[in-house]
Amino acid sequence: MDKATLTRVLDDIHRAAMLAEDRGKVADYIPELARIDPGKFAMSICLPDGSQYSVGDAQVEFSIQSVSKLFTLAIALGRYGDRFWDRVGREPSTFVFNSVQELEARQGIPPNPFVNAGAIVTTDSLLVGAQPKETLAEILQFVRLAASDESIFMDPSVAQSEKRTGHRNWSLAYFLRACSNLHHDCELTLGTYFHQCAIAMTCEQLARCGRFLAGFHPTGGLISPAHVRSINALMMTCGHYDGSGEFAYRVGIPSKSGVGGGILAVLPGKASIAVWSPGLDAHGNSLLGTVALEHLSNALGLSVFSLGSDR
Template sequence: MPRLDTVVEEIAARMRSREERGKVASYIPELAKVPLDQFGIAVFTADGEMFTAGDADIPFSIQSISKVFTLTLALGKVGDQLWNRVGREPSGHPFNSIVQLEYEKGKPRNPFINAGAIAVTDVLLAGHQPREVLGEILRFCRFVADDDTVAIDEHVARSEKVTGFLNTALANYMKAFKMMENPVEHALGVYFHHCAITMTCRQLAMAGRYLAFSGRLPGKGVSVISSERARRINALMLTCGHYDGSGDFAFRVGLPGKSGVGGGILVVAPEKASIAVWSPGLDPHGNSVLGSLALEQLAKAMHWSVFGG
């Protein structure tokens, strides 16, 4: 087995030299400003070591990766009742599609597409003010990342709100089918803000530890969620974590992962490592071009696929 530190360094070097990097998410004005020539990787292993390379300490907007953390909180709050509000199947449609929502009478296909994540946010709002819920989400992210500097980028949140017409339409559509219990503007406000959380690759790899290690934070003896719940969240990440590119990612990388249009990807190698990569250039599905390629190379080099070999 090759040395992990060497593999990580070599991957970062190869990514630096690549010319095809995709395109930044220009539909969110603040994300359109992010320089394309960046790549970072961080790998936290079962024995507590952290290996990083490239731009692993530059903060970026985690965007849809935050949906993993809100899903964790919502399951903690209402358990399997959550599945009355949101499904568990891959969508096969773009992450912001309204077509499927009409066909399925306002019930989103899974918690990782935009409509599903807005529905999950609505569940978290029950009996609480938006500011309280946002504080809870941010505290949870800081707790699992073991870093109180994790923050929300207000410029990105504002940028999303100003341009978020489609997300507003999705939320109103669900409200029309009585799938939203709180005011639409409250759910959207919290949603836009939790998508605007910023982390570095190092922080994100730390934040994913509970999913990589059966619900526990290794070395701390702290259980965040049950091992069964961690396994189920990982299953959803594998089948739905990359929007309508999820099948291809499972085929190429073979690990549960959740991408965001900020260019980050959080990936779990069960009982082996929690991995974060970031490069802002995206493919047509909204997934990081270099991030996906780097993860494919890492999984192959370390034999980390959940499918063996």
């Protein structure tokens, strides 16, 4: 990847983002996120040689929300292997990310680990033999190791905000429990899940977190290559909820979004990319973050579906 070209493209993306009139809508159903300035924008890219390139508000902390599902899935696959898939599917969803209807239709087996029901089951699996504080410490330790940064933390105010207002997640947890696919009390599992989603980090930290999925983490593989492959495949097919097909068509890079406005995208062997813009589209994905990744993909020929002549 030519670094002069990369720098120029990043500057172009930043300028366009600052001029954009439609910035989407922040996740105002979570009170703490409703206060975030929709004018914020950041993008950061890590390369295999250890270099990192950033633009915008790349050192401003934000709530990663559902991007955290990547890390809990990585831990769960490392612990259970293919047995994990007895409780969660691997299929894309055409329903909204917190759909109760889909969970009922599937008799309590979530379609994939990135919709809310699937992520709740993933968190529940990590609680086996542990207390919530121990599980949260394990998750935070994994994230800090992935980012090579001990300063990353969980924001308790965001966690409490979600606990008070996350009524749909409570209904999902109780339905999972009714279907015998939640092995702990709803209070324990959801309390852990809400804190997991409340991890706060900067765009630069998030980009560094993705290096283990891109195959060039400085301390080596945090999980097996087979599990990296599985997670990357699910990022491509399920990482943007019911907008995943459109994202694959427009951007063509395995990615995972969060309603805090963050997106983590990985190109195996080439780059780990994070973008943050708090305003969301109708699917709950960062509006300008998607536009920025589309611009980057088209300008540098990064789509995994591109032919050699497209690059």
